[in-house]
Amino acid sequence: MKAMAILEHGGPEELRLMELPKPVPGENDLLVETHSCGLNPVDFKKRQSALGGPAEFPLILGYDVSGVVVGTGSRVEGFEEGDLVYASPSLARNGANAEYVLVDYRTAAHRPKTLDHVEAAAVPLVTLTAWESLYDRAGIQPGHNVLIHAGGGGVGHVAIQLAHLRGSRVLTTASSDDSIALCRQSGADVIINYRQENVLERVMEETDGQGCEVILDTVGGPVFEQCFQCLAMNGALVTITFTVTDKVVEGLFFKNATLHCEFMGVPAIYGINIESHGEILKKAAELIDSGRLKVHLGRTYSLENLAEAHQYQESGRATGKIVVTIRD
């Protein structure tokens, strides 16, 4: 099969079109004919270095897929050949930057009926991340003040919608006009332009000086550190970033607060609660088909131009999800 893969870690130029064997499904696998593949920051991170452990080369990236089931392992239930599915393939196996990809059936769901493959491929990874962060880890509730950093980002704009659907009050940060518009459209109650306003001051103003019960950090670095100050007593901070700082315990202790480090790769990599991903994507499809959840599509690329897509993702300038089309 045709695949874009890397033979060693490095820049976008390492991504090379090559002919690789079509994968053979294990007992729990769907063999998916890839139509579209969403791009995420984890793609360029895994391209650059051995994130989370050594890789086997050639390595095919791509951790969002929408496609058609063309083969099933012996233990697969609920799916058959010809089904339209979407999923986030395991971060520990080859991804979807290829004509075919394997997906554990327990992590997959039927594609939302109202979306095409390009739109559906934008959904899984960011939705799983935002869902687990807010619903499963932080346990957001109606009336909670929930601060979502970078609300115009992939995870951010889905998180705004999920928090809004739960009846929480959503505060978010953004700066470009496009991002601000996306935050508004996603249902944010308070949009803080972090280039023009002091985020901490505005958060305190908006929460009667109490801070936010839940914060989702999708940015890291100094933004992560500032979260401790923006957090309410007994609050929960969720981060999906990897920030090295010695301020964590100091930041949480006198607030009796909690830090959740959210890594959505765990179920598929380790097989722990693996069915949770299929269940979340099923519920997400219902929300999408009833018009309550929308994943914003940005630029699309062909598989041959994957390196360019990586560069655009890496630039941090993208609003909306980047999707790579493998076949129509």
Add this chain to the structure above:
Amino acid sequence: MKAMAILEHGGPEELRLMELPKPVPGENDLLVETHSCGLNPVDFKKRQSALGGPAEFPLILGYDVSGVVVGTGSRVEGFEEGDLVYASPSLARNGANAEYVLVDYRTAAHRPKTLDHVEAAAVPLVTLTAWESLYDRAGIQPGHNVLIHAGGGGVGHVAIQLAHLRGSRVLTTASSDDSIALCRQSGADVIINYRQENVLERVMEETDGQGCEVILDTVGGPVFEQCFQCLAMNGALVTITFTVTDKVVEGLFFKNATLHCEFMGVPAIYGINIESHGEILKKAAELIDSGRLKVHLGRTYSLENLAEAHQYQESGRATGKIVVTIRD
């Protein structure tokens, strides 16, 4: 009233017997005639420095009390003069190293019927800390592997019992013969002598290489850092210590894990869920009176010898709770 108080932060010699005004109850307060007062590490920490904010002097320490209600504020419900009560007084007000102390009625409970004042004064702070850590924060479940560091300590031996009562499997660390005996008596399933064994190796052996779903760190420093390695995928680490380290996010991220920084002072200081402390102490009294929970008493001191009690606490050599007797 007679009180041991400090006029500035410093060593045990700052603790001085003085005559101070008997406090006047606010609307939610019980005025408690202090019979006994438990000692905790927070006593010497607050003596040494302005832990958690500036203090007003003279400052009376002592955050565990068993005594008799001799006055009530206008909004007090469920208590009357003559009641025998126990509580952990607010860390933001004067404590119980005095003939009288104020306690918000919502943080107090009736003294366990089977205990005297000396025994009851050993209970509140460590029990609240262990209870909140394991039941409210980490949410331990039957069958969880729960690692409790320093199982022979004040919080540790209560935590072992609470985890055991919940049906969890309890692993703990200890080294002295006294501590090991107390861990065994408290219901620990696995006792790791950290001076003779490699804690991480033993934890992995005992958990089929999976690590512990929940860990309670009562030690800090390198022990806190090692907890990340001992933690299972999706695990929860609770710490009651204040460790400065840049390893937290790295330690939690790829395990999709959670850090709870437990500070039991929050309800009484800020009035948030303040009634939770009264409720926990009520349940603890039932467990004690039915013989299912036992707080181990160590040395007792008179109020005049409080400095000596502080030195013993600070030495880290104490097994069992230190209690100071104010009146019989």
